[in-house]
Amino acid sequence: MTNFAIPLLPSTSINDTVNFYMAIGAVITYQQKAPNNYVGLKIKDIELHFFGLKQLKPATNFSTCFLRVDEIDTFYNHCRAGLKALYGKIPLKGIPRINQIKDMPAYGARQFVLVDPSGNYIRVGQPIAKTDSLLFEENGKKPASGTALGKASELADRLANGKEDFEEALRVIDKALKNDAGDEADITFKLLVLKMSIAHRTEDPKAAKQLQPTVIKQLAKIQDHHLIKDEIAIFENIQEELGLR
Structure with missing residues (x-):
């Protein structure tokens, strides 16, 4: 057994x-x-x-677990379709909800989150190649070297998608964008999409809509979309939810 x-x-x-x-x-x-x-x-x-x-x-339930699955993208699409059939639309905010799927290299997982009607936080992931954190010591290994913008992107991603501390994530994003030298277009795009996603998830459609032109302008600066494929999908889904497409 x-x-x-x-x-x-x-x-x-x-x-x-x-x-x-x-x-x-x-x-x-x-x-x-x-x-x-x-x-x-x-x-x-x-x-x-x-x-x-x-x-x-x-809203105050802290119960959680992690489901390790294979073929995660197929399962994610199945979950979205099933929840849309149940609720009449895909629940992207509030309780219950399904968060966007994305690679989290610092965690070594491609993952998404389900929050069920009781507020249980179900993280669903599939292993991917793990990158060393730019910020934290892990398994006895010191943080890897990286740019200030890269470090800000990792921290904001962890805060928003790992901890759901949106207020602190926004503080990190705004500081990073203010000091952005403009030479890491893909990371800037990721930060802008994350900021738009936070606005959408915290039910601030006005702020989310105001970011759309900036995100589109930033996307036009990037030739290789492979590294930002998840953020593009998130951006497209938010636009659809807000009636911007």
């Missing part, structure tokens, strides 16, 4: 939890209503179990 762990997460409504996860392909493996409301689900051969906790406030 192989040893394994099963995350046990809280749920304000087992019915809402089941509907959410079944929309992205889960099947029920076990369910009971008494003495405790409880359900076991399996998705991509990974088990997640949930127990009823009606008094839980989703």
